[in-house]
Amino acid sequence: MEKESIGRTQLRNRNLKLVLQQIINNPGTSRVAISHELNLNKSTISSLYNSLAEDHFIEELGEGASSNVGGRKPIMARLNKKYGYTITFDLGYRQVHAVANYLNSEVIDHQEINTKGQPIEVMLQYCSDFVKEMQGEVVSNQGLLGICFSIHGIINQNKIVNSPWIEMNDTDIVEQFKETFDVPVILENEANLSAIYERDFNAGRYYHNSITFSIHRGIGAGIILGKRLFRGKQGEAGEIGRSLTLLGPNTAGQSVESFCSEEAIINRVKQLKHDDTIDRQAVVDLYRSKDHEVMRILLQSCSVIAGLMYNVVTTLNPDAIFINSELLAELPDLLTEIKDNYQDIAQEELPIALTKNTKFATLLGGCSLITHYVLGMMDYELHFEEAN
């Protein structure tokens, strides 16, 4: 909403970025195509294009197909992925997951190490090592451009406000990595990154408003409205796990999270089975072996999730819902259950889909976010391809 004034230089800058956006989102486009798309004069585009080319943002692919009535063939161009690269870490409860990507989001390398029970310092040491490794290996024009951390907690103003699963010991991740590597460092909530992934990769492209439910240890949601991530006043938007399951006089209602997060479910099964070694895999196995009690607990949870979903959809009327959950990925039956429950309540069609490749989604979301940032294109819609 707050429009900024535009002088001559900002005009040029903006148009430069619009051209770059075209090149990123339509790999194998040409100058004329861009000119047509942006309603700017051919010569203007040529000028802008050449500026970008000088800065090594462009990779030319030779000639494309000419039209069927003759005429010169266009020179196809796409983003020069080797302009530079970014690194994204997911600081999980059980492990650290790391990935390095070229500017077009192509994965250069990824690693995962188990850090369960380890303090944050050890996790960050691993991250630091990974960055150094990449700096030694990856060849690119500008080198490392930026780093993103996926945090399972609440982020505000690029600071961790709340980290329920990992004790942070007042560690200032941003300061530390910015200092060491001299690149921008961004922290973002894991559910938000999942949402960004859905927006910028594959499916979500055509949806303006989507909500990504992230159901792991806790329950959160990433909210995309008007193609923009909505973070709320203090970055707490989407903390739907705290929603009440019961509105009414006895306001001491249970929160959704305390009832059907993975954590809660595992605990309930633990109690039920008097077995403290139960973990997610055990729950999955029990469900698959059609254990009656476990099935009941999970189906109950699905019903609650469906209700929560209905309430959120009712307030936001989004185009689609995504769910990012390892548990559901392993037990797709439950997705059907949720969908059916939702249908019963809503009587309305709404695309509900599982996020494919649960863990990578977050990382790629982070890759997209930091890429947007380093290009100075936070408010530009960028699409990326996910390799298969």
Added chain:
Amino acid sequence: MEKESIGRTQLRNRNLKLVLQQIINNPGTSRVAISHELNLNKSTISSLYNSLAEDHFIEELGEGASSNVGGRKPIMARLNKKYGYTITFDLGYRQVHAVANYLNSEVIDHQEINTKGQPIEVMLQYCSDFVKEMQGEVVSNQGLLGICFSIHGIINQNKIVNSPWIEMNDTDIVEQFKETFDVPVILENEANLSAIYERDFNAGRYYHNSITFSIHRGIGAGIILGKRLFRGKQGEAGEIGRSLTLLGPNTAGQSVESFCSEEAIINRVKQLKHDDTIDRQAVVDLYRSKDHEVMRILLQSCSVIAGLMYNVVTTLNPDAIFINSELLAELPDLLTEIKDNYQDIAQEELPIALTKNTKFATLLGGCSLITHYVLGMMDYELHFEEAN
């Protein structure tokens, strides 16, 4: 998000609007002040300013106060309110409310007539008459600029999708009035207009994200995110009345609306008292006379509303909440009740305020909306003053 390309003309146009925005939002500003605010050169501003002046958008107020160290006095300017005027109607269940406003939102005239039980055609005939009356009376530069209708129902693409209280008989309001008066005609949901009112007048100015609960016959919410009205995929965002009060296995949970809308409350009191003549005023009187059962019902409703509020706040993390309700306006005790309940659940501070002047809020919201529209400034933040 979708950025449009900017050529020379659009640049000029945009800067023109930015200058106009400054003049609207800071009545009694000067060229230098604008130049400073927009970071554009003095001479550039002068040029833009003069263009606007030629188009009669500007009213000069003579000289302002000079600074205490000497120097020429600035020439103060504000929006020429008599550039033109807009008209807004509220098509209520019981009455039609009409208002005409100058471009600065100043009320020229307003009327209200009782139309309870009358068909839509009669209501619109009255509206039509009002417009003609204004066209005869109001003197302004450009005359009537646009018309806005506040609809107690769902609007999508400027069409009525759902009108629970008034039978529309397939009447195409937009077509009809656009045809007759040859100006833009906009329909918008009443709760959304309330939200716009809170955003553009008085209080809400400083909030980026706010939610306005409109509790009348039904329950709806207007959602302002990033200073922008959020309408959802099909304009159904904010239909929170449909939220479930209970998430869980028996998904046939009650909707909030069926439980504590004004309609529902009155019906419950009717049943309880075996008196079919009960209306809002009767409920108010009964509460004031401390009728036990009525108090119970209302307090119960407050508790549900507070829970609903908590859930919505949990998903959106807004800066503030507004409530627009005639019932609450008459019984401010209930607001306290809601606030207390909310506090109990949330344990967090959040500004919760009643909309003053319940009925006018919607109309002024409509005025703001249509004014934005006719100025071609839908995406510009405009502030208006409400006369006292």
Added chain:
DNA sequence: TTGTAGGTTGGTTGCTTAAACAAACTAACG
């Protein structure tokens, strides 16, 4: 007290600059 010089701010004017634009051109095709 008055008058004038010096400083300050508001706004205009005329010229410069740079980016978009337009049209004519070359290149490369069917």
Added chain:
DNA sequence: CGTTAGTTTGTTTAAGCAACCAACCTACAA
């Protein structure tokens, strides 16, 4: 030859700049 892609060269236009005038203030001297 017609068509399409891209470049070149020159034009237009809106922003930027610098010098200016206008209108105010204060200080201070006659």
